[in-house]
Amino acid sequence: MEAKSVREKEQPKTKETFEPKIVAFMCNWCAYSGADLAGVSRLQSSPNIRIIRTMCSGRVDPAMIMRAFELGADGVLVAGCHFGDCHYIEGNYKTMRRIELLKMVLARLGIDERRLRLEWISASEAEKYARVSFEFTEQIRELGPLELRMN
Amino acid sequence: MSKPKLALYWAASCGGCEITVLDIEEKILDVAEFFDIVFWPCAMDFKYEDVQAMGEKEIDITLFNGAIRTSENEQMAKLLREKSKILIAFGSCAHEGCIPGLANFFDRKGIFEYAYKQSPTVEEETRGTYPQPHTRVPEGEIEIPEFYDTVKTLDQVVEVDYIIPGCPPQSFQVWGVLQAVMDILKTGKPLPPKGAVLGAGDKTCCDECPRERKEKKIKEFVRPHQIIPKEDECLLDQGILCMGPATRSGCGALCVKANIPCRGCYGAPPNVRDQGAKMISALSSVVDASNPEEARKILETIADPLGTFYRFSLAHSTFRRAQIPNGKAQEKVVAQQEAEAIH
Numbered sequence: 001m002e003a004k005s006v007r008e009k010e011q012p013k014t015k016e017t018f019e020p021k022i023v024a025f026m027c028n029w030c031a032y033s034g035a036d037l038a039g040v041s042r043l044q045s046s047p048n049i050r051i052i053r054t055m056c057s058g059r060v061d062p063a064m065i066m067r068a069f070e071l072g073a074d075g076v077l078v079a080g081c082h083f084g085d086c087h088y089i090e091g092n093y094k095t096m097r098r099i100e101l102l103k104m105v106l107a108r109l110g111i112d113e114r115r116l117r118l119e120w121i122s123a124s125e126a127e128k129y130a131r132v133s134f135e136f137t138e139q140i141r142e143l144g145p146l147e148l149r150m151n
Numbered sequence: 152m153s154k155p156k157l158a159l160y161w162a163a164s165c166g167g168c169e170i171t172v173l174d175i176e177e178k179i180l181d182v183a184e185f186f187d188i189v190f191w192p193c194a195m196d197f198k199y200e201d202v203q204a205m206g207e208k209e210i211d212i213t214l215f216n217g218a219i220r221t222s223e224n225e226q227m228a229k230l231l232r233e234k235s236k237i238l239i240a241f242g243s244c245a246h247e248g249c250i251p252g253l254a255n256f257f258d259r260k261g262i263f264e265y266a267y268k269q270s271p272t273v274e275e276e277t278r279g280t281y282p283q284p285h286t287r288v289p290e291g292e293i294e295i296p297e298f299y300d301t302v303k304t305l306d307q308v309v310e311v312d313y314i315i316p317g318c319p320p321q322s323f324q325v326w327g328v329l330q331a332v333m334d335i336l337k338t339g340k341p342l343p344p345k346g347a348v349l350g351a352g353d354k355t356c357c358d359e360c361p362r363e364r365k366e367k368k369i370k371e372f373v374r375p376h377q378i379i380p381k382e383d384e385c386l387l388d389q390g391i392l393c394m395g396p397a398t399r400s401g402c403g404a405l406c407v408k409a410n411i412p413c414r415g416c417y418g419a420p421p422n423v424r425d426q427g428a429k430m431i432s433a434l435s436s437v438v439d440a441s442n443p444e445e446a447r448k449i450l451e452t453i454a455d456p457l458g459t460f461y462r463f464s465l466a467h468s469t470f471r472r473a474q475i476p477n478g479k480a481q482e483k484v485v486a487q488q489e490a491e492a493i494h
């Protein structure tokens with residue numbers, strides 16, 4: 001069955017009622033552990049982020065990111081290990097190139113490329129995760145809801 | 152026993168799909184012998200009313216080519232759906248929008264603005280006269296179909312049973328499908344599962360390509376006229392943007408054998424929802440850059456990435472169209488595309 005976009009069920013958003021929906025793809029070895037550490041350390045992080053754990057940031061296909069936008073995300077965060085730390089050696093280099101090209105394509109499609117963010121977060125960087133989560137939420141809040149036009 | 156009924160129709164298309172049917176040459180006589188062709192505006196004199204007068208599901212098979220650009224296209228799609236047991240999206244336009252679908256970078260306002268006002272070929276007296284759905288003339292009112300903002304694919308307006316991809320589908324594949332269909336109708340064999348892609352392979356164009364592939368490390372993309380490509384090496388390895396890795400097999404690697412890159416007309420490979428996304432993924436593996444700035448520099452040498460990755464599939468892609476606010480921001484898109492075309 002086709003998943004239905006949350007947009008179809010929602011009330012129209014106004015500036016006041018808009019709460020950004022952000023999907024974060026985070027790699028198992030670094031970024032996800034970093035976010036986990038933030039939780040364990042009781043650091044505040046943004047509640048607008050919905051995390052999906054992947055084995056590697058290199059696993060995140062552009063189609064998955066597009067699908068997230070299609071189904072209602074206002075922003076997508078992809079986070080992986082710092083260069084040199086990738087569990088699969090160079091998965092994150094691939095991710096970096098992929099996100100660059102995807103941003104170019106999104107921009108040409110009329111979708112602000114700031115809605116897609118790439119970050120390197122190590123397993124010990126709980127604070128970085130917390131900071132990025134708020135920063136990105138505010139960025140998306142400023143950009144407003146992503147309204148897709150299919151017709 | 153009466154013959155099975157066959158219909159062919161064209162919506163927003165170039166006519167190439169009609170030619171490809173005739174390209175099966177004298178075998179068209181076998182088709183005409185086996186089927187009762189009940190509707191084929193391109194080749195035979197039937198009218199809309201003839202189809203309207205038919206019973207529900209009276210036509211056994213309809214090959215529908217062309218995208219849905221106007222209200223008339225949609226009306227015909229709905230009528231033929233109602234009258235057909237099996238409706239096949241025939242060719243890239245019906246399947247995923249194809250070249251007409253590239254108009255989804257704009258909308259009606261932008262297209263009209265250019266076609267009826269800005270274009271240098273518009274006659275001065277009529278400059279700025281736009282088509283209206285209804286026009287009053289002394290004899291009464293004329294109605295023409297509505298031009299939609301967004302080109303749609305056949306499966307976005309009606310249920311589609313099967314797909315035959317390609318721009319156009321290769322005639323040997325068309326003949327293969329027709330033979331299989333005739334066999335099924337004769338012997339009562341089971342039909343392929345609904346939604347199946349017929350007349351194509353289940354791999355990528357690269358699998359059919361005879362060129363030799365090495366480990367790719369691309370420092371710069373070039374356009375086909377800028378170099379003389381080596382005949383036996385993978386074009387992508389040589390920096391020419393070839394859509395082979397993101398395109399379904401089936402044509403026999405026609406273009407690459409003629410020394411030009413695959414443009415992607417057979418559509419997304421199996422299990423891929425978005426051809427452009429697949430190409431982004433494929434290219435990310437071959438660009439030789441270890442930081443974002445370097446990557447950007449190399450990727451910016453791709454001429455018109457959007458039009459290249461989605462040349463045939465924009466209308467069927469995740470976003471279906473450029474996300475421009477209604478009628479606005481045309482200038483920006485046009486300016487960007489013109490700049491890229493010059494590059």
Ligand code: SF4
Pocket residue numbers: 356357358360361362364384385386387388393394395396404407412413
């Ligand atoms: S990328 Fe193009 S030239 Fe290279 S193997 Fe694939 S189809 Fe052939």
Ligand code: SF4
Pocket residue numbers: 318356398399402403404405406407412413414415416417418
């Ligand atoms: S090589 Fe590509 S563009 Fe050419 S016919 Fe085959 S699928 Fe179409």
